[in-house]
Amino acid sequence: MRLVWLCSPPQMNEFGQKWIIGGFKGLGQITLLAKDAVASCLTFKFVKRDLLFQIYSIGVKSQSVVLVTGAFTGMVLAAQTYFQFHKVKMDTATLAVVSVSMCSELGPVLTALMVAGRVGASMTEQIDALRTLATHPVDYLVVPRLMAALIALPILTTEAMAMGIVASYVVGVFLLGIDPAYAWWNMLKYSHDVDVQIGIVKAVVYGGIIALVGCYKGLSCSMGAEGVGRATTEAVVYASISILISNFFLTLVLEQIAVIFKL
Amino acid sequence: MIEVRDLKKNFSGHPVLDGVSFQIEAGESVVIIGRSGGGKSVLLKLIIALIQPDSGAVFINGTDIVGLTERQLIQVRSQFGMVFQGAALFDSMTVAENVAFPLQRNGRHTQSETTRLVARTLDVVGLHGTEHKKPAELSGGMRKRVGLARAIIYEPKILLYDEPTTGLDPIVSDSIDNLMIRVRETLKVTSVVVTHDMRSARRVGQRILMLNDGRIHAGGTPDEIFNSTDPVVRQFIDGVADPEDILF
Numbered sequence: 001m002r003l004v005w006l007c008s009p010p011q012m013n014e015f016g017q018k019w020i021i022g023g024f025k026g027l028g029q030i031t032l033l034a035k036d037a038v039a040s041c042l043t044f045k046f047v048k049r050d051l052l053f054q055i056y057s058i059g060v061k062s063q064s065v066v067l068v069t070g071a072f073t074g075m076v077l078a079a080q081t082y083f084q085f086h087k088v089k090m091d092t093a094t095l096a097v098v099s100v101s102m103c104s105e106l107g108p109v110l111t112a113l114m115v116a117g118r119v120g121a122s123m124t125e126q127i128d129a130l131r132t133l134a135t136h137p138v139d140y141l142v143v144p145r146l147m148a149a150l151i152a153l154p155i156l157t158t159e160a161m162a163m164g165i166v167a168s169y170v171v172g173v174f175l176l177g178i179d180p181a182y183a184w185w186n187m188l189k190y191s192h193d194v195d196v197q198i199g200i201v202k203a204v205v206y207g208g209i210i211a212l213v214g215c216y217k218g219l220s221c222s223m224g225a226e227g228v229g230r231a232t233t234e235a236v237v238y239a240s241i242s243i244l245i246s247n248f249f250l251t252l253v254l255e256q257i258a259v260i261f262k263l
Numbered sequence: 264m265i266e267v268r269d270l271k272k273n274f275s276g277h278p279v280l281d282g283v284s285f286q287i288e289a290g291e292s293v294v295i296i297g298r299s300g301g302g303k304s305v306l307l308k309l310i311i312a313l314i315q316p317d318s319g320a321v322f323i324n325g326t327d328i329v330g331l332t333e334r335q336l337i338q339v340r341s342q343f344g345m346v347f348q349g350a351a352l353f354d355s356m357t358v359a360e361n362v363a364f365p366l367q368r369n370g371r372h373t374q375s376e377t378t379r380l381v382a383r384t385l386d387v388v389g390l391h392g393t394e395h396k397k398p399a400e401l402s403g404g405m406r407k408r409v410g411l412a413r414a415i416i417y418e419p420k421i422l423l424y425d426e427p428t429t430g431l432d433p434i435v436s437d438s439i440d441n442l443m444i445r446v447r448e449t450l451k452v453t454s455v456v457v458t459h460d461m462r463s464a465r466r467v468g469q470r471i472l473m474l475n476d477g478r479i480h481a482g483g484t485p486d487e488i489f490n491s492t493d494p495v496v497r498q499f500i501d502g503v504a505d506p507e508d509i510l511f
Contacts, residue, residue: 047367047368125347125349125351126351126352126353126354128308128313128347128351129345129347129351129352129353131313131333131336131340132311132313132340132343132344132345132414132423133340133364133365133368133413134337134338134340134341134365134368134369135337135368136333136334136337138333140368
């Protein structure tokens with residue numbers, strides 16, 4: 001009954017309009033937030049101590065989760081690739097597939113998804129308190145997080161890539177019995193600098209997405225524990241969706257750039 | 264010093280403020296009273312430009328602050344201190360870090376000066392020895408005192424109090440009142456206090472303004488207000504509910 005009511009044209013139209021308008025409004029506000037944050041970055045209105053604290057909070061505190069994620073992703077990817085390649089006698093190509101996947105896709109995406117929940121800031125009335133204390137919320141809350149995410153994500157991604165490759169080597173060679181010399185040779189043959197470069201560029205973009213979406217949700221959250229809880233959940237969900245969607249387009253664009261510039 | 268001129272503010276089509284005008288002189292202590300949900304806190308937020316009005320003007324030392332950008336307002340707000348209803352302390356920081364926050368942001372004090380000023384201000388509000396506690400470890404009254412310490416440490420010219428005694432027992436409320444009077448007299452600040460605590464209003468205010476139906480309904484000295492024969496003022500002071508407001 002409720003479903004029928006929801007799907008009836010007038011309500012659906014109204015719901016659709018609200019959803020679309022809300023989406024564009026959110027995009028516009030995030031763009032304005034990004035503009036303000038970039039302006040603040042360029043004029044050095046933030047405090048360096050806040051930046052260092054955020055690098056610690058986002059970068060250092062995410063180490064263990066990123067390393068574990070990288071390691072087990074590399075391990076399962078190695079195992080699964082081996083099981084399929086073994087059927088066509090291509091065992092020694094396993095590490096090459098893992099290496100390229102970890103560098104250009106899985107490393108940056110999984111690292112970003114793991115860090116997505118760490119960046120936001122929900123402060124409700126405390127944001128008003130900040131403003132009364134003559135502090136611009138963008139300078140104090142957004143810029144240190146944005147800069148820290150832009151710095152920390154590429155480093156964390158590089159760690160996840162390395163960890164994934166090392167773990168896949170261990171699984172492939174010591175557990176599945178792949179010949180180490182051929183596996184290593186194939187990996188070096190089919191992995192290129194550009195794969196790592198694409199991964200690093202993606203990590204920078206994801207760092208920006210995570211910081212801006214998290215801060216936007218935190219700054220616009222409604223009062224009370226419910227509002228803070230909802231903002232936190234929405235920040236993680238929206239950042240994750242944005243990462244996954246942008247990953248597809250980034251892959252297409254960056255691969256094309258690599259082809260055009262013969263990287 | 265503060266002039267509010269024909270201020271109007273609607274929320275979702277419902278007029279909360281409908282043409283509010285008044286002036287507050289430098290060093291004056293004004294209490295704004297009115298029913299819950301009557302727009303007192305909104306008025307306070309409009310004075311410090313935390314929200315923008317639909318129309319009207321707010322002059323701070325002759326400058327209209329309506330329509331200024333957030334960055335332009337930073338300079339204006341440096342003259343203000345505000346004590347929030349829920350204290351609005353930063354949860355992740357200790358008491359000392361909360362109180363030191365404005366000094367660290369303006370960057371004009373050394374670490375040792377900041378530590379000394381924090382200790383002195385906490386002494387003023389009677390919270391010596393709580394420097395290393397987190398806000399969650401404090402009682403409601405203590406949190407409000409920390410909020411006050413944070414608001415006065417940089418010696419602002421104007422102090423805004425949003426229901427400073429709400430939710431506190433009469434003894435703690437009295438100590439907060441004493442503190443507000445002491446701060447006013449020591450720092451010679453202009454105070455604007457929003458409250459519906461009539462005892463507090465009488466003690467703290469040199470002038471009382473009553474907000475009703477989105478407008479300033481009455482204004483005068485505490486004695487004038489408390490002796491008023493106006494039925495709306497009388498009803499609020501005596502705390503008598505309208506018959507239609509009685510649900511059971």
